[in-house]
Amino acid sequence: MEQVTIRDIARKCKVGVSTVSRAMNNHPDINPETKEMILKVIAESNYVPNNSARNLKRSNAKAIAILVKGMDNMFFNNMISVIEEVVRKKKYSCIIERVEEKANEVDSAIEIVKEKRLRGIIFLGGNFTHPHEKMAQIPVPYVISTIGAVSDGGKPCASVSVDDYRESYKMVDYLCGLGHRRIAIITACEDDISIGRLRLNAYRQALLDHGIPYDPDLVFHMTKDDTYSFATGYKVTKEILEKKTEFSALYATADTLAIGACRALKEAGLTVPDDISVAGFDGIDAGEYYIPSITTIRQPVEQLAAETAKMLFSLISGKEEPCSKVYDGELVVRESTKSRIAQQ
């Protein structure tokens, strides 16, 4: 079929090309009736503006969405870049949609699928403790990314993540190995039953295994309104310092929190790591460039993101059944931690 051009539209409407352009561009200097007439003709024609006709046809047919909960979380930015690259190579278009902190991500998914006619969904972040019936309402294949081992009525949901318990254990074990016995932790809000709970449980177990009694006075929870941000790490560390609880190391369960913590410690006249060792989790860029650079558990972002996209396309094509894939994180020792003996 011959492609309709702006000139064809102009001819059909008996107006100039610039008038068609003004109508499309919502310019004020055009007779409202003329404008309405032109837009009607455009709507009835197969007119697609230059260059985009082919792309349009392609992406109209095939799109997936990434639903992100916690957009401020820098860790997700890298994930999104890599996922998008894979999606584009598959000739799918990719929509990113934020889910508000308090919103139900499954409801959002159901809504967006109907609305945008998507082929699949990737959930980034969120709290996956929805009942089986709820998950079953998502009418397209989906992958839960960065959160592991969710089950949908006995069957595993498709998920790609690290083992948050194992990785968190690695970090606390490392800090204990440096001789620290008073290790404070900044963790998710008290009723979190997702990633935050796993990281905290591992902290308890690692202490136990090193013969260090668990002291609830060293456990500092975020509130429900706190996000994984610099500001939260800063605020909670100020609160820790006010309590005057003695500690030689601080395990902040996200790099953003660790950076905020370092700033609060500096303002209190304390030097990291000479006075206090600080460790994070995630492996975001900001931690690498920080002074001091932040000791962390690096999540394999490239692998997690690539596998997330790959798994979704396998589900879409019906080639694979939903399963959980778990990747290894890596303990990256940098400047923000040192042995307790050297510290004092």
Added chain:
Amino acid sequence: MEQVTIRDIARKCKVGVSTVSRAMNNHPDINPETKEMILKVIAESNYVPNNSARNLKRSNAKAIAILVKGMDNMFFNNMISVIEEVVRKKKYSCIIERVEEKANEVDSAIEIVKEKRLRGIIFLGGNFTHPHEKMAQIPVPYVISTIGAVSDGGKPCASVSVDDYRESYKMVDYLCGLGHRRIAIITACEDDISIGRLRLNAYRQALLDHGIPYDPDLVFHMTKDDTYSFATGYKVTKEILEKKTEFSALYATADTLAIGACRALKEAGLTVPDDISVAGFDGIDAGEYYIPSITTIRQPVEQLAAETAKMLFSLISGKEEPCSKVYDGELVVRESTKSRIAQQ
């Protein structure tokens, strides 16, 4: 009209509710023909999964998109949060779509409008030097955000930004006032004719006004593939240090670049600000929590974002004509800069 439930679908298909659920959820343990039949019935019915029926109707009708070029730019994250809040209050839904660095943002806009039936577009970032005819092809109202004063065939496009020339002048004037005469600059790639060019021109003028000769040896351009990231600031600063050009201050035209620069200086054994003063631009959170905290020009993110959304809705309702709105930035002096006399 009565809402169709999953039970209605099950009855119509003569299967159990759980079978309908499996069909929707793409579970493997279902007869392919049964699944196809169920999905066909769902497609032909008005069935909308629980809770989302009302939201769906609403958002289906009204959506806008934010097209982001340079998603790694942390400055945009805050902007997106604020814009989304306003959009949600207006009962519109909001799609975020990334534009690849090398892609044409106007083509992307035209494509996405057709595809998703949008009411309006917000451009965040990008290089707005497209010919009038090209801009005119965007069939819905749009606002160009964080980039000022673009004209569409003599008429101003709708834009919301700071005056990049004036704000950049402020920073260089401040550095000169501290007694610095050898001020290196990290700026956009050589053929940039957008924000990067404005910030560089202001640097030249401020030096001139302080009687300091312009020295091309102090001007360091990013390459075409570089983004405004920590890594770029780090890499370019390493190159500066290798050249052994003498300088006492470094003006990095984004906070991300400034943070990367501080890290490179530290690794070269130089202390900020005792040996070198470092200044940034934008006012992102990471600069506030960095050690040393980064002297910067703070862009009024809340205002820019709120006005961007407000302007778009005015254009959609036909209440306003496209115009440029310019806001003031603020020089925020922090720990990373000090007077050259005190420095030595």
